[in-house]
Amino acid sequence: MTIVVAVDGPAGSGKSSVSRAAARALGFDYLDTGAAYRAFAWRCLEEGIDTHGPRDVIESLPSFEYAIGTDPDGYFVRVGSEDVTADIREPRISSTVSSVARIPEVRAHLTALFRSIIAGTVKPGIVVEGRDITTVVAPDAEVRILLTASEEVRMRRRSAELSGESAEATARELSSRDAKDAKVVDFMNAAEGVVTVDSTDLDFDSTVHAVVTLVRERTQA
Numbered sequence: 001m002t003i004v005v006a007v008d009g010p011a012g013s014g015k016s017s018v019s020r021a022a023a024r025a026l027g028f029d030y031l032d033t034g035a036a037y038r039a040f041a042w043r044c045l046e047e048g049i050d051t052h053g054p055r056d057v058i059e060s061l062p063s064f065e066y067a068i069g070t071d072p073d074g075y076f077v078r079v080g081s082e083d084v085t086a087d088i089r090e091p092r093i094s095s096t097v098s099s100v101a102r103i104p105e106v107r108a109h110l111t112a113l114f115r116s117i118i119a120g121t122v123k124p125g126i127v128v129e130g131r132d133i134t135t136v137v138a139p140d141a142e143v144r145i146l147l148t149a150s151e152e153v154r155m156r157r158r159s160a161e162l163s164g165e166s167a168e169a170t171a172r173e174l175s176s177r178d179a180k181d182a183k184v185v186d187f188m189n190a191a192e193g194v195v196t197v198d199s200t201d202l203d204f205d206s207t208v209h210a211v212v213t214l215v216r217e218r219t220q221a
């Protein structure tokens with residue numbers, strides 16, 4: 001039976017990088033669910049689909065061809081035959097993604113996709129990170145973690161990795177996206193049974209170690 005590790009948290013908390021490193025340490029697969037929302041937003045923009053209203057966005061779901069690499073050392077994001085791994089991190093995507101992510105039909109479609117990817121895992125386990133993994137996508141996961149950090153630290157970390165944007169622009173984008181996302185799903189408060197890991201005062205390796213230790217303590221991984 002595949003061990004599922006669910007990791008939620010706000011932007012810049014370290015979800016993607018910590019989950020990927022923990023998956024690698026555990027010999028697990030790694031699923032970045034945010035990439036699917038970003039790739040879907042990218043595809044809407046590329047095809048000139050109006051993202052301000054739900055109708056056209058919902059109609060475009062059936063033809064959304066998506067693939068993602070789940071090997072921690074083989075990460076890629078593809079829409080159709082196009083590799084969009086880098087494109088989906090552009091500021092124009094970050095400022096669009098929340099408007100499509102709040103459409104219930106989009107969430108249902110992508111949640112089904114995430115669950116089929118989880119079910120298809122051949123490794124002993126999979127670390128799945130996003131916003132609603134511990135609450136909607138995999139509420140029965142063996143390990144459920146809310147990974148958070150102070151807003152100031154999250155902004156600093158995010159702007160350190162986005163060289164093209166000013167720290168102020170990054171901070172604005174990050175907090176406005178958190179606010180929009182928080183209207184859709186509560187990823188700032190740990191639900192019943194979810195362990196909070198606050199990395200504000202932890203370095204990267206200590207955070208990864210905390211997650212790996214939690215998984216090993218809770219399972220025989």
Ligand SMILES: Nc1ncnc2c1ncn2[C@@H]1O[C@H](COP(=O)(O)OP(=O)(O)O)[C@@H](O)[C@H]1O
Nearest residue numbers: 011012013014015016017157161199203204207
């Ligand atoms: N505990 C930590 N200490 C220092 N840097 C960190 C820590 N966790 C993550 N980072 C760095 O912060 C940046 C944002 O992490 P990321 O995984 O993209 O966050 P998220 O996926 O939650 O938005 C990355 O450059 C990552 O390497």
Ligand SMILES: Nc1ccn([C@@H]2O[C@H](COP(=O)(O)OP(=O)(O)O)[C@@H](O)[C@H]2O)c(=O)n1
Nearest residue numbers: 010011012033034037097098101130131132
């Ligand atoms: N499970 C998820 C994952 C992401 N998302 C949406 O997708 C966006 C991008 O997710 P992400 O994980 O790539 O964002 P970062 O936290 O890495 O900046 C989020 O801001 C949410 O709007 C979601 O609604 N549900």
